[in-house]
Amino acid sequence: MTTFNDFGLHADINRALAAKDYTVPTPIQVQAIPPLMKGRDLCGIAQTGTGKTAGFSLPSIHHLLTYPHRPTPRGCRMLVLAPTRELAAQIAQSCRDYGRFTKLSVTTVFGGVPINKQIRDLSGGVDILVATPGRLLDLIDQRALRLDDVEIFVLDEADQMMDMGFIHSLRRIAKLLPSRRQNLFFSATMPKEIAHLAEQFLEDPVTVSVTPAATTVEKISQYATFVEQKEKQALLHAIVASEDIDRALIFTRTKHGADRVVRHLAGAGIKAMAIHGNKSQSQRTHALQAFRSGDIKLLVATDIAARGIDVSGVSHVINFEIPNVPEQYVHRIGRTARAGAEGKAISFIAPDERPYMRDIERVTRSKSEPMPLPENFNELVRNLPKPVAPPRDTGSQGRDPNRQRQDAHRHRGGGNGKPQGERGPRREGTAGEGAEGQRKRRFRPRNKSVGAHKGAVKRVG
Template sequence: MTQFTDFGLAQPVLRALEEAGYHTPTPIQAQAIRPAMEGRDLCGIAQTGTGKTAAFALPILHRLSLEKRHAPRRGCRVLVLSPTRELANQIADSFSDYGKYLPLTNTVVFGGVTIGRQERALAPGVDILVATPGRLIDLIERRSLTLEGVEILVLDEADQMLDLGFIHALKRIVRLLPAKRQSLFFSATMPKNIAGLADQYLRDPVQVAVTPIATTAERVEQQVIFAHTGAKQALLAHILRDPKIERVLVFTRTKHGADRVVRGLEKVGTAASAIHGNKSQPQRERALAAFKDGACRVLVATDIAARGIDVEAVSHVVNFDLPNVPESYVHRIGRTARAGADGLAISFCNDEERAYLRDIERLTRQKIAVAPFPADFVAPSRQEAAEIAQAEERRPETRGQRPSGRPGQARPGQGFGGRPAQGRPSGNRSAEPGRGFGRPQDSRVQEARGARPQGERPRPEHAPGERPRQTGNNRPLGGGEGRAIGWLDRSPRS
């Protein structure tokens, strides 16, 4: 069986892996690390939760350790593009963890926070820059960043990047990169537009696909329950009474739908939290922290909000609404059955969603088993459900649903939760001197945190809300792709 020691990785990288208890690579890592170390372009396809982050982070750290040179001022040697903020945080966390014994610097930039702090972090140059496309372009336009010195480009979650409308931003960014570079593309699915992008930007790439394209996690049991719209809330509440459900992630199609599900669960005494683009950064961090530590076992999320969530022991995923994009189903149920564990994905399907179900089954090339209502569940009639829905529509807005300030408008200079606080050095919780990435005295390691102001309409190249993930140290390296929430903001407001 292949071990990390078989690749010839730099000793500081192996030391970090050894301390974390990581010994055996996952399939995507076993196939991708060696060609990436050799400088080959690569297109890697693997479902979420299989360790794609380490598959590119480890060979990149190895190569940078061998080629000691200073990053150009206002530039970077490695550029990693991510579709969402928390996924960017998670990637930066992974680089920090695996490279903590290397004298390298990294930072992460995204929209919604004060750009000046990010400009100061980039001024001396950084070895590794993790960014969302929108803020990257903002920095380039302000002449605070140049891409002329990029040696390695990584595009993570490429399918999601295109789903969010980043294609024009990507094309603009790639035009600014040196023609001579290494490019690494990673994706959970391989739609035609991703294949076209790879053909355009990769040179003689190594193709790595560890699972059939667009398949779902093998260890996830999948069920669908046919229920009219008005019965879904009662059905969810009934299912969640089962104490065996340790930690469940519930997906809705809309932000308001997520809030309605949370209110419905709270009415029957089930604690739940929602995470979506209308929530402030502190609200999202609190919800994820409670979900991670078990204080709240139900997290309701939209598709975009859940990108990057990697929380241990998610036993169940419930699709309250089926996604209208079938690839999203693959991403959703990949939140469970991680690190070799089993999981159960339950989908509610009403009459209007049957077409979505057919699209999902066509994409995944498998039939989802139909499950009946639980034996002791009495579904509300359509009339009863309609009356409940009408009462909900008449419900006045409650305090706390919208961040402070006038509706649709953030206070000047603030993100969702107020004044953005200073980030802290990545990946080094003890902040000991001489720990490479974690050196607190190096301003280049500082990272901004925050969120897009509530009233700001996302431009096509900006992610409409971006999210977190987490892993424990004592599971296989591929069991997740980094940390969950990244570095929480705890600095005082001033």
């Protein structure tokens, strides 16, 4: 097959593809779309940026149009799970683009934003629902969503979803799905232990792999510079000043590290923003929009962004810190050289990170070209501008509304902020007291003669 027209997709889908000037499918799409149109389960493995989203959304939309009916109230016909908010939003937008000439409804739900609007959006039912697991279960617990009418279940970035603590949520979600459904798993990497877990969710699947697992994109030029950890910031300033950067993603291992890099860049008069899990959804959306529009050329991110950012024109990926999982390196540098473009990946390697880089080279079967330090590097280190001061703590302003509610719950005596069903029984009295001691403490009469003006004898209960 050489064009999308050869697949026999619905005419409205072909119109949408023509409007986006998509004519030639990618290898993963060539291999995945035909069996999916036949209703087969599928496990698709392809490196990031090769068109996996279209690989599962085009045949799924074709199915929804071929067998049309209204979704049930609070239900959905197609459920797509993604590990991050950014990736969920990206998938939903792609589904809207491919279904632009249809009447299919597409809704996205994820945490970090008020849940009430999402409840309203789901009340009449939707055709395609893209969600993160946590918010999906919140909506199910509030009886705002039911999954018994799902016809197609899609798990994107399956390795991360099951390898990063989502497995228990996935098992709970799977129990709520109907037994007769089509299952689609897509991922850039599929280690053996994760593939074994995938077998629990797939029935007689077709396996499609267009590249060896954990290989890197051929059009990415990879470089490595050996530098002390404390000197990395000066090296970053030198790289930003010397490289012809259209857009650059800078990766750190920690959230605080990302903020620290941004403050150092700001101290040198270099504009950048950070995106990570401690940012509110509005802050993350604002940073991505500024990066896409070109208002900022540098976006500093943790690995959460390696799976959720699809921005054209990323010319550089800079590994400020080396990931300790080789597969994460693949996802990081896959943010550049997308859609046939070329890209550059530069890694800053501290002495304690050399084992990480050796593991990466072994898994990816590639070796980065050494990049020497700048000639005047010692002077750059000595003259490194001081970072701007971190912003003052303004309380709950700009914070994730879910986190605000959890904090308020703790202040009201809600313990560790767990959902009501997970919280242990409330304890009365002090450690070491039995039931009798608790009763005595709980019903101790107030002594009005000693310290009563300030409630010196505390009431418990």
